[in-house]
Amino acid sequence: MRLKAHLRRRCRERGLSKSSTTGKTSFHGELQKLTTKELNKAQCEILKTVQRDAFSNELTAIQNQSGKGSEMNANKRHRRKQQGYSRFHRLDPFIDADGILRVGGRLSCAEGSYESKHPAIIPQDHHITELIIRHCHIQTAHQGRGMTINQLRSSGFWVLSGSSTVSRLIRKCVTCRRLRGESQWQKMSNLPKDRVEPTPPFTYSCMDVFGPWVIKEGRKELKRYGLLFSCMASRAVHIETLNSMTTDSFINALRRFLSIRGPVRQLRSDRGTNFIGAEAELREGSNTHQDKIQEFLLRNDCDYIHFKFNVPSASHMGGVWERQIRSIRRVLETLLYEAGQQLDDESLRTLMNEAAAIVNSRPLTVDNLNDPTHPEPLTPNHLLTMKTNVLLPPPGHFQREDLYSRKDGGEFSISLTNSGSVGSESFSRVFNHVRNGLAHSVKPV
Numbered sequence: 001m002r003l004k005a006h007l008r009r010r011c012r013e014r015g016l017s018k019s020s021t022t023g024k025t026s027f028h029g030e031l032q033k034l035t036t037k038e039l040n041k042a043q044c045e046i047l048k049t050v051q052r053d054a055f056s057n058e059l060t061a062i063q064n065q066s067g068k069g070s071e072m073n074a075n076k077r078h079r080r081k082q083q084g085y086s087r088f089h090r091l092d093p094f095i096d097a098d099g100i101l102r103v104g105g106r107l108s109c110a111e112g113s114y115e116s117k118h119p120a121i122i123p124q125d126h127h128i129t130e131l132i133i134r135h136c137h138i139q140t141a142h143q144g145r146g147m148t149i150n151q152l153r154s155s156g157f158w159v160l161s162g163s164s165t166v167s168r169l170i171r172k173c174v175t176c177r178r179l180r181g182e183s184q185w186q187k188m189s190n191l192p193k194d195r196v197e198p199t200p201p202f203t204y205s206c207m208d209v210f211g212p213w214v215i216k217e218g219r220k221e222l223k224r225y226g227l228l229f230s231c232m233a234s235r236a237v238h239i240e241t242l243n244s245m246t247t248d249s250f251i252n253a254l255r256r257f258l259s260i261r262g263p264v265r266q267l268r269s270d271r272g273t274n275f276i277g278a279e280a281e282l283r284e285g286s287n288t289h290q291d292k293i294q295e296f297l298l299r300n301d302c303d304y305i306h307f308k309f310n311v312p313s314a315s316h317m318g319g320v321w322e323r324q325i326r327s328i329r330r331v332l333e334t335l336l337y338e339a340g341q342q343l344d345d346e347s348l349r350t351l352m353n354e355a356a357a358i359v360n361s362r363p364l365t366v367d368n369l370n371d372p373t374h375p376e377p378l379t380p381n382h383l384l385t386m387k388t389n390v391l392l393p394p395p396g397h398f399q400r401e402d403l404y405s406r407k408d409g410g411e412f413s414i415s416l417t418n419s420g421s422v423g424s425e426s427f428s429r430v431f432n433h434v435r436n437g438l439a440h441s442v443k444p445v
């Protein structure tokens with residue numbers, strides 16, 4: 001549009017000069033008489049002016065070359081190079097009948113318009129170039145560099161250093177920045193004390209409900225929910241399944257969790273409104289029975305911190321557990337795909353626990369993941385079980401046949417006769433590993 005305005009201004013100036021000399025045609029009358037031919041002529045004039053401004057040396061060199069034919073010797077070529085002709089030597093430039101410098105090449109016999117085969121060469125740092133690029137960029141509905149350059153080419157323009165020039169102008173385009181600009185980062189506040197205090201796993205925990213999952217029991221289809229507990233410090237997870245969203249089911253799951261993981265000092269949760277499908281049920285379950293749940297937790301010396309986040313966009317404030325749920329769901333999707341979609345109660349519980357084990361085996365840091373000299377990355381499983389996936393021999397002197405005992409059904413289980421407690425040497429080794437790893441690896445995410 002701005003390019004067109006320039007063309008019209010050019011025509012207007014010409015019209016005014018004519019009317020001032022003849023005194024017959026008015027300014028508005030001259031504008032109405034504009035034709036495509038006149039616009040093209042105005043464009044040619046503008047292009048010639050631009051090229052005269054930017055490529056005066058080159059134009060002179062090319063005119064001299066065409067005048068002397070093919071007799072140019074090496075000295076003249078060298079002189080032409082010194083004059084700056086080599087800036088677009090590879091474009092094989094020539095001056096057409098209208099006096100415009102155009103790209104040569106080998107496409108003269110090809111189909112297509114003359115302007116697209118031999119686009120006019122324009123400099124990269126001229127105001128008119130900027131207007132042309134903006135016009136083509138708007139014509140392509142603010143698309144990227146490639147499409148804008150293609151539009152320039154098909155419109156009959158060849159911008160020197162086109163890629164960088166177009167990129168520079170697109171970066172400055174207000175519409176593009178508004179539509180596709182990167183979101184700004186906000187400075188994060190300090191992590192709460194329970195995120196950074198070194199405590200045994202699940203001392204400071206958070207929880208959230210996710211689901212539902214549909215299972216089959218006989219011919220009935222029932223809903224089951226997952227209750228995720230996540231340690232604020234070690235980022236370990238623990239999953240219990242809920243048969244329903246009732247308080248009793250919830251407290252039963254809490255009791256199972258406390259029995260396995262030990263006492264909890266503090267439990268955080270939101271209102272569970274993050275899953276649209278189960279939103280109504282989750283809201284009902286979390287709102288109506290808060291007092292009873294809190295009373296139960298206080299009996300176990302556990303503070304219950306309840307976040308009343310009803311604003312949908314505030315779910316990032318529970319990002320610690322929301323991110324864990326995403327990991328769990330991704331693992332469960334794969335496990336369910338492999339196990340088949342029709343699950344019963346027991347299978348779902350098994351898959352939930354396996355998903356938790358897989359998520360707990362993720363490295364807490366990836367800084368030294370590819371460093372062969374660095375010890376194995378720290379995972380939540382190291383903190384929970386003090387074991388790695390590679391089973392170490394238990395401490396002390398054992399007979400090989402004591403390590404495992406074959407049970408019915410061909411399954412192996414660890415014999416507990418001699419390895420009931422972890423030896424002090426192994427324990428301290430794992431603890432040192434954990435401490436060193438924590439010092440380097442715990443991240444505020």
Ligand SMILES: [Zn+2]
Pocket residue numbers: 137142143170173174175176177
């Ligand atoms: Zn744009």
